[in-house]
Amino acid sequence: xxxxxxxHAAIQDEKQKTKSILHGINLHVRPGEVHAIMGPNxxxxxTLANLLAGREDYxxxxxxxxxxxxxxxxxxxxxxARAGLFLAFQYPVEIxxxxxxxxxxxxxxxxxxxxxxPPLDAMDFLTLIKSKIKEVGMDEKFLSxxxxxxxxxxxxxxxxILQMLMLSPKLAILDETDSxxxxxxxxxxxxxxxxxRAPSRSIVVVTHYQRLLNYIVPDVVxxxxxxxxxxxxxxxxxxxxxxxxxxxxxxxxxxx
Amino acid sequence: MSNQYLKxxxxxxxxxGFVTAIESDTFAPGLSEEVIRKISQRKNEPEFMLQWRLRAxxxxxxxxxxxxxxxxxxxxxxxxxxxxxxxxxxxxGPKSLxxxxxxxxxxxxxxxxxxxxxxxxxxxxxDAVFDSVSVATTFKTKLAEAGVIFCSFSEAVQEHPELVxxxxxxxxxxxxxxxxxxxxxxxxxxxxxxxxxxxxCPMELSTYFRINAANTGQFExxxxxxxxxxxxxxxxxxxxxxxDENQLHAAVVELIALDNAEIKYSTVQNWYPGDEQGRxxxxxxxxxxxxxxxxxxKISWTQIETGSAITWKYPSVILQGDHSVGExxxxxxxxxxxxxxxxxKMIHIGKNTRSTIISKGISxxxxxxxxxxxxxxxPQADHARNYTQCESLLLSNTCGAHTFPYIEAKxxxxxxxxxxxxxxxxxxxxxxxxQRGLSVEDAVCMIVNGFCKRVFNELPMEFAVEAxxxxxxxxxxxxx
Ligand SMILES: Nc1ncnc2c1ncn2[C@@H]1O[C@H](COP(=O)(O)OP(=O)(O)O)[C@@H](O)[C@H]1O
Ligand SMILES: [Mg+2]
Numbered sequence: 001x002x003x004x005x006x007x008h009a010a011i012q013d014e015k016q017k018t019k020s021i022l023h024g025i026n027l028h029v030r031p032g033e034v035h036a037i038m039g040p041n042x043x044x045x046x047t048l049a050n051l052l053a054g055r056e057d058y059x060x061x062x063x064x065x066x067x068x069x070x071x072x073x074x075x076x077x078x079x080x081a082r083a084g085l086f087l088a089f090q091y092p093v094e095i096x097x098x099x100x101x102x103x104x105x106x107x108x109x110x111x112x113x114x115x116x117x118p119p120l121d122a123m124d125f126l127t128l129i130k131s132k133i134k135e136v137g138m139d140e141k142f143l144s145x146x147x148x149x150x151x152x153x154x155x156x157x158x159x160x161i162l163q164m165l166m167l168s169p170k171l172a173i174l175d176e177t178d179s180x181x182x183x184x185x186x187x188x189x190x191x192x193x194x195x196x197r198a199p200s201r202s203i204v205v206v207t208h209y210q211r212l213l214n215y216i217v218p219d220v221v222x223x224x225x226x227x228x229x230x231x232x233x234x235x236x237x238x239x240x241x242x243x244x245x246x247x248x249x250x251x252x253x254x255x256x
Numbered sequence: 257m258s259n260q261y262l263k264x265x266x267x268x269x270x271x272x273g274f275v276t277a278i279e280s281d282t283f284a285p286g287l288s289e290e291v292i293r294k295i296s297q298r299k300n301e302p303e304f305m306l307q308w309r310l311r312a313x314x315x316x317x318x319x320x321x322x323x324x325x326x327x328x329x330x331x332x333x334x335x336x337x338x339x340x341x342x343x344x345x346x347x348x349g350p351k352s353l354x355x356x357x358x359x360x361x362x363x364x365x366x367x368x369x370x371x372x373x374x375x376x377x378x379x380x381x382x383d384a385v386f387d388s389v390s391v392a393t394t395f396k397t398k399l400a401e402a403g404v405i406f407c408s409f410s411e412a413v414q415e416h417p418e419l420v421x422x423x424x425x426x427x428x429x430x431x432x433x434x435x436x437x438x439x440x441x442x443x444x445x446x447x448x449x450x451x452x453x454x455x456x457c458p459m460e461l462s463t464y465f466r467i468n469a470a471n472t473g474q475f476e477x478x479x480x481x482x483x484x485x486x487x488x489x490x491x492x493x494x495x496x497x498x499x500d501e502n503q504l505h506a507a508v509v510e511l512i513a514l515d516n517a518e519i520k521y522s523t524v525q526n527w528y529p530g531d532e533q534g535r536x537x538x539x540x541x542x543x544x545x546x547x548x549x550x551x552x553x554k555i556s557w558t559q560i561e562t563g564s565a566i567t568w569k570y571p572s573v574i575l576q577g578d579h580s581v582g583e584x585x586x587x588x589x590x591x592x593x594x595x596x597x598x599x600x601k602m603i604h605i606g607k608n609t610r611s612t613i614i615s616k617g618i619s620x621x622x623x624x625x626x627x628x629x630x631x632x633x634x635p636q637a638d639h640a641r642n643y644t645q646c647e648s649l650l651l652s653n654t655c656g657a658h659t660f661p662y663i664e665a666k667x668x669x670x671x672x673x674x675x676x677x678x679x680x681x682x683x684x685x686x687x688x689x690x691q692r693g694l695s696v697e698d699a700v701c702m703i704v705n706g707f708c709k710r711v712f713n714e715l716p717m718e719f720a721v722e723a724x725x726x727x728x729x730x731x732x733x734x735x736x
Binding site for chain 2: 057080082092093094097111146
């Protein structure tokens, strides 16, 4: 499904100085698998997620990214989205004046168009969205508000999951969707994600805490420190990290 | 990064740039007392009109062109402008729609303004102004049944001289400013509306202005009077052919609302904006002002300004009546080398008067967009309130947005609130939309439309969709 080979990436800061962030990421996610990427702040997790989605601020200096045999580097962000890549943003963006439901409908129909499907008509769309919004525990009133505008942190995250369920992507990347959520919201989010688990889909969960992984049990856990994946393992690795912190691992990274 | 995309998207293709080949009665260029007498004569005007024009002209000769606006343009040669051009008519002018020159009907059809009463805009009465004269007004009979007078200004001068004499120049006096004074001297036509006491105008009224002839200035004048307890919603639209030289449009609009009356005036301005290098386009120097004369009266201006090389206008409200309300909702889009200096004046005179100003400026390319607004509260205006919000959206690194709010409160009970923001079209917003599968073009349209939503909501239903489409056309490009 997703194959990342030796990915190096850098960014130009305000002083036009090049700062390298990722130093050779390798990742292979098979269909049906759930992977977790953990790591301290600033280790490059969001950078990786954004690169996969096609954010253009970064320079890829080396490496490859493949989704289902397609070279991601050849695709614009919208083409990646239409090919089934979904990113739940760490900081979802507000779009004032744009109706949330209208936005969702435009998104769903642009993906359908790509697959040569006719647009969903208003009734079918409404039926679908009403069932999905229940799953994520959101009030229907959020549909008539502007996209994320004056939503609380938790409401924004639920809205991301709603969008994900509506688009039912092949590869979902969740960037710290759990941060700032209370336990109810956390459970709704997890329920949404789990409902998407299927042999044909893959999910990458980026998180800081192992808490979410109690609800979304990963097949593989990776630890990312300073732009490198320094350790990978089973779900027990998350518990170990919770107990010991990242310190014992990052010491070893200095020597790499 | 996305600037290249944005540039392509906002590059507009102007759809209304064609010229109608029609025989016309056109004066030689130049301005003199003689020209003014000739205009007045052509229109068979009563003496009071001619005298008023001549007084305006004498005053104009003492003035010089104002320079304070944040716009740049070369000196205009007023002797090089044609002040009167009218399509030739066979007889005395068309008596009914059937008699209107089919070529003119065809022109308006091409512009999307069909002049047949059974057309798509069946709920809207249209006065069609072509160069210097009104060529047709629809639904006159139906409106007359309700007592509403809706006709060309020329006709009003003939049929209702007492109303014209009573109200003309009472809101925008001929001495008001350089361009208003010029207009007073040479205006050739326009629309006239009178809504009698207690009448709610049964349909939307609208005027569609078309400049066709080359080298011609358009100087029209609109006068709307809403008598006590009446209500009217009025919309104006405008387009012009593409030409390399600039053309001057200096209009005056006067609104008068008596006790409890309400006037809603909406503009969708789409004059030819000039080309990508800034060649050609209309100079849109317009004076629009309303007087809330009566208590509890209300005047609301809504404008969507997407055209013109230079837009220079401040639709204003004089809040004389106690408890009167003034509103100004504006979207101004400047692309390429377009310049807009626009805003409003809210003059609070009556007690408990309220005003709201919502201004949205969108700049792209090398466009310059200025909001200029004055809120003045006079000493006797107890408990006056104003709320102002100006927002600017920048779509390129080479465009500009400027805000000049002036506040003069001479009464301690005044409550004035002002908010101003400038934002660049968010790279984050754009990426977010694209990550959900939307093309750059759709994403930009969506973001810009969202930005303008508050103003679009104020447009009459029939036109909200039109305005949105117009903005989308203006933002259309070659992406995707
Ligand atoms: N736009 C940017 N400009 C400059 N530095 C950035 C930018 N984005 C990320 N970085 C830097 O890259 C590193 C990785 O950031 P990020 O990917 O957000 O980490 P994480 O998501 O793991 O917390 C940090 O040092 C961060 O400051
Ligand atoms: Mg992050």
